[in-house]
Amino acid sequence: MTTPNNASPACATEITLKDLNTENPRWCPGCGDFGILNALKHFIVERQLKPESIVNVSGIGCSGRAPNYLNTYGVHSIHGRAITVATGLSLTRPDLSVFIHSGDGDSMSIGGNHLVHGINKNFNCVFLMYDNEIYALTKNQTSPTTRKDHPTSTQPFGSVLNALNPLTVALGLGASFVASTADWMPDHLGNTIKAAYDHPGFAFVHICQRCVHFDPTNFDLKSSSWYTFLKHANGIAPDNRLASKTETLEHDPADIVTAFKFAGAERRYFGLFYQDKNKPRYDEALRGITAKATKKDRSTLLDPYLI
Numbered sequence: 001m002t003t004p005n006n007a008s009p010a011c012a013t014e015i016t017l018k019d020l021n022t023e024n025p026r027w028c029p030g031c032g033d034f035g036i037l038n039a040l041k042h043f044i045v046e047r048q049l050k051p052e053s054i055v056n057v058s059g060i061g062c063s064g065r066a067p068n069y070l071n072t073y074g075v076h077s078i079h080g081r082a083i084t085v086a087t088g089l090s091l092t093r094p095d096l097s098v099f100i101h102s103g104d105g106d107s108m109s110i111g112g113n114h115l116v117h118g119i120n121k122n123f124n125c126v127f128l129m130y131d132n133e134i135y136a137l138t139k140n141q142t143s144p145t146t147r148k149d150h151p152t153s154t155q156p157f158g159s160v161l162n163a164l165n166p167l168t169v170a171l172g173l174g175a176s177f178v179a180s181t182a183d184w185m186p187d188h189l190g191n192t193i194k195a196a197y198d199h200p201g202f203a204f205v206h207i208c209q210r211c212v213h214f215d216p217t218n219f220d221l222k223s224s225s226w227y228t229f230l231k232h233a234n235g236i237a238p239d240n241r242l243a244s245k246t247e248t249l250e251h252d253p254a255d256i257v258t259a260f261k262f263a264g265a266e267r268r269y270f271g272l273f274y275q276d277k278n279k280p281r282y283d284e285a286l287r288g289i290t291a292k293a294t295k296k297d298r299s300t301l302l303d304p305y306l307i
Contacts, residue, residue, distance in 0.1 A: 014048065015044075015045060015048060015051065016045060017041050017042070017045055019051070019071060020041045020044060020045070020051065020070055020071045020072070021069075021071060022068060022069055022070065022071050023068065023069065025037060025065065025069045026065065027062060027065070028211075028212060028213045029212070030210070030212035030213075031062070031209075031210065031211065031212060031213075032130070032132065032182075032183030032184065032207075032208075032209035032210035032211070032212075033062055033063060033065075033066070033130065033183070033209065034183075035183035035184060035186065035189065035209075036063075036066070036128065036130060036183050036189070036207060036209065037066060037069055037070070038186070039183075039186060039189040039190045039193060040066075040070070040099065040128075040193060041070070042190060043190060043193045043194060043197070044072075046190075047197075049097060051070075051071055051072040051073075052072070052073065053095065053096055053097060054070075054072040054073065054096065054097045054099070055072065055073045055074065055075065055086075055089055055096050055097070055098050055099070056070050056072055056073070056074040056075075056099045056101060057074070057075045057077060057082045057085050057086045057089070057098065057099070057100050057101070058074075058075070058076055058077065058082055058100070058101040058102065059077055059078065059079050059080055059081060059082040059101075059102055059103070059106035059107075059111060060078065060079035060080075060106060060137070061079075061102075061103035061105060061106045061130075061135075061136070061137050062103060062130070062132075062136050062137045063101045063102060063103040063106065063128075063130040064076055064101065064103070064106070064137075066101040067101065073096075079106060079110050079111070080106055080107075080109070080110030080111030080112075080113075080114060081111065081114065082100050082101070082102050082106070082111065082114075083100060083102075083111065083114040083115060083117075083118040083127075084114055086098050086100050086118075086123075086125050087118065087121065087123055087283075090123040090124050090125055090283045091123070091282075091283050091286060091287070094124065094283065094287065097126075097197070098124065098125040098126070099125070099126045099128060100125055100126065100127045100128065101128050101130065102127065102128070102129055102130065103129070103130045103131070103132070103136075103143075104129065104130070104131040104132065104133060104134075104143045104144060104145040104166070105135050105143045105144065107127075107129050107166075108143070108144040108145060108164050108166060108169070109143065109144045112144075115169075115173070116173055118202055119170060119173040119174060119175045119202055119204065120173065120174065120282075121202070121281075121282035121283070122176050122201040122202045122279050122280065122281045122282060123201070123202060123281060123282050123283040124200065124201060124202075124281065124283055125202055125203070126193065126196045126197055126203045126205065127202060127203060127204050127205060128193075128205050128207060129166055129204070129205065129206050129207060130207055130209045131145055131166060131206060131207060131208055131209055132209045132210065132211035132215065132218070133145045133146050133147060133150075133163065133211075133215065133218060134146055134152065134211055134214050134215050134218075135152075136211045136213070136214050139153060139214070140152050140153040140214040140215075141153055141154040142154050142155045142159045144163070144164040145163045145164055145165075145166065146159045146163055147159065147163050147218075148160070148161065148162050148163065150215075165263065165264060166206045167180055167206055167263035167264075167273060168260065168263045168264050170204045170206070171256065171259055171260055171263055171273065171274060174279075175202060175204045175274070176199070176201040176202060176203075176275065176276045176277070176279040177195075177196060177199040177201060177202065177203040177204060177272075177274070177275050177276075178204050178206075178259065178263070178272075178273045178274045178275075179192050179195065179196060179203075179204070179205050179206065179236060179271065179272045179273060180205075180206040180207075180208070180268075180269065180270050180271065180273065181205065181206070181207055181208070181236075181270055181271075182207060182208040182209075182219070182270060183207060183208065183209045183210060184210065184219075184221055185239040185241075185242060185270070186239075187239045187240045187241060188229070188236065188237075188238065188239035188242075188270060188271075189207070191236050191237055192205055192236055192272075193205070195235075195236050195272060199275065199277065200277055200281065201277075201279055201281050208268070224242055224245040224246035225246060226267065226268060227246060227267065227268035227269065227270055228246060228247045228248065228249055228267060228268070228269050228270070229242075229243055229246065229247075229248045229249070229269075229270050229271055230248070230249055230250075230251040230262065230269055230270065230271025230272065230273070231248050231249070231250060231251070231271060232250055232251055232252055232253060232271075232272070234252070234253055234254070234272075234275070235251065235252075235253050235271055235272040236271050236272045238270075238271070239270075249269075251271065251272075251273075253272045253273065253274050253275040254274075254275070254276075255274075256274050259273040259274040
């Protein structure tokens with residue numbers, strides 16, 4: 001039996017949102033990161049998880065600051081290496097709930113190699129990909145997910161390449177859980193985090209995240225006509241506030257062929273694309289091998305190297 005991402009025991013005394021606060025977040029006014037941080041805090045309070053049993057790990061970028069704003073354990077690691085730190089935590093401390101915060105550049109560019117192996121290892125974590133489709137912290141450069149022809153400081157005449165698609169990348173790498181949501185959909189975002197946390201393995205959550213400073217027109221918040229919610233008994237319910245304003249489609253998250261179809265479409269789809277709860281996990285397998293290993297006296301470990 002696999003262990004889901006609910007390792008953190010419930011609190012003995014009730015915690016509140018105030019208990020999770022640290023310093024005031026240093027993001028631009030209107031940044032989508034506020035919505036993601038708020039959704040995660042509400043989830044922790046709803047589940048009454050012990051803050052000392054949670055670790056938030058990040059790389060570099062605007063999303064990298066997230067662990068500083070949560071009164072839990074946290075690691076603000078180096079660029080693109082959040083997954084390597086989280087892997088070690090998951091292997092050695094299965095009692096911890098591990099959340100990874102990673103931007104589109106951090107995860108799809110310098111950290112792309114680690115994303116490959118993180119997904120393949122399928123270790124227990126929730127991977128939150130903040131995708132504002134731009135390098136924002138370093139002032140408006142083209143990122144791997146910047147849409148073609150969009151002007152940036154590094155490509156003022158427009159991005160020359162088609163953007164990488166994080167959803168098809170994750171599906172193609174064999175991720176056991178692939179979902180997409182948005183920072184301005186609090187109900188849907190919260191339900192997506194719940195589903196990801198309860199998944200046994202590497203839960204890849206793609207989040208459309210606004211950058212109101214460098215790319216304020218990217219996501220049209222005044223209209224719902226450009227996206228569709230995916231729904232299913234085994235999926236994620238459409239956002240309560242927005243479901244009636246756009247279309248919804250039934251999609252079985254066990255159907256990977258259709259998942260690829262929706263993920264690669266020009267139209268945006270939000271919901272659970274794919275889930276496989278039975279994919280083997282590296283952390284479980286390695287701990288199983290370790291448990292069967294012959295115990296040795298540490299004082300004699302270096303004896304074979306004596307001359």
